[in-house]
Amino acid sequence: MNAVALIGFMGSGKSHVGMLAAALLRVPFVDTDALIAEQLGPIEDIFAERGEAFFRSVEHDVCVTVLEKGIKLPGVVSLGGGAVMDEDVQRALRRLSQVVWLTAPSDLLYERVTEGGRPLARDRATFDVLLAAREPLYRSLATAVVANDGGRSLDEVAREVAALAGA
DSSP states (O other): OOOEEEEOOTTSOHHHHHHHHHHHHTOOEEEHHHHHHHHHSOHHHHHHHHOHHHHHHHHHHHHHHHHHHHHHSOOEEEOOTTGGGSHHHHHHHHTSSEEEEEEOOHHHHHHHHTTTTOGGGSSHHHHHHHHHHHHHHHHHHOSEEEEOSSSSOHHHHHHHHHHHTTO
């Protein structure tokens, strides 16, 4: 088994589901946004102080490095919602056997992120434009689609992800 990558829009539950799925699979879990925050501080501060272009550059480096390791090692990797916009990240994802797109309805995604200080979720119109722009990429990169729409527990969603990984 190589790494399973979780992709999806902000609020889809990639971090929570990924952590639970990794525990079920007994493999390491890596959250690329958490790695960036460990290195440089909160993502909203990076956006505010250095801008989105700087953040995307760092995100590129972190995601490509983690995904390249994931080709050789088992694990669960959660990518930030915008990481799929980068062509090198797309190429790295295509080398994995399992890329899971976590989905949820737009209203639920927005509800989940409005209290989190997400820099790209400050207004609903921008949020919806970003979601619409990224969905075709998620769809094209995904080997499987898993709904995290609140209709079942995170444990159940994680079990589905783990099953896709071969557990």
